[in-house]
Amino acid sequence: MIKKIIAFSIIISATFLNFSCKNEVLPKPSSYLRLDYPEAKYMSFENECPYTFEMNSDAIIKKETDCGFTITYPKMKATIYLTYKPVTKNINELLRDAQKLTYEHVIKADDILEQPYLNSDKKVYGMFYQVEGNAATNAQFYATDSTKNFITASVYFYAKPNYDSIMPAASYIQNDMRRLMETLKWK
Structure with missing residues (x-):
């Protein structure tokens, strides 16, 4: 009986020693999806409306009504709605x-950042809004010459608003919207 107890104790001790000598297990760091978009290339968009601008050549533009346009980014599932x-x-x-x-x-x-825009040479005045948080739109702007023309633009994603998830795409399109606003010219 004592021999069985000693043999059992040796087996248990050997098992504990075998499993206890491993390296300490550390949790894996969180991983994040990396979204890289191609460098934007811009082209001039001419039309019969009383304004022109530059837009991303990868976007698809479609005329709606009364000199309004939709600029679609199919890979990002986003659209800029431009209203005149x-x-x-x-x-x-x-x-x-x-x-x-x-x-x-x-x-x-969570926050709305207002960034005034003034270009006296082109007579373009406006405001760019950067909306942070889980709002339906992440960027909007308006631009005017204050006498004849007025344009508004806003971007919407075809996804549930989750600011952290769409942040790379939102930043990319915000840059395009700023470029559109900065290159706006009245005819």
Whole structure:
């Protein structure tokens, strides 16, 4: 009986020694999906409307109504909606509507950064809004010459708003929207 107890104790001890001598197990660090997009190449977009601009050559542009356009990014499942309105002594109303559209996202947004844009040479004045958080849109802008022309633009993704997940695509398209705004010319 004592021999069985000693043999059992040796087997248990050997088992513990065998498994306890391994290296310490460390958890793997979190991994993140890396989304790289090609460097943007811009082309001039001419049309019969009273304005022109530069846009990403990888995007698809489609005319809607009254000099409004949709600029689609199929790989990113996103669309920029560009709306044109003539100014007919209603500049204050147009400005109020553009600002109201942006601030409707304040419920879901963590922060809204306003970046004024002034180009006196081209007579383009406006505001670029960068919306952070899980809002429906991550970027919007309006631009005007304050006498004849008024344009608004906003980007929407065809996905549930999750700021962390769409951040690379949102940053890429925000750069395109800034380029569009900065190259805007009135005819």
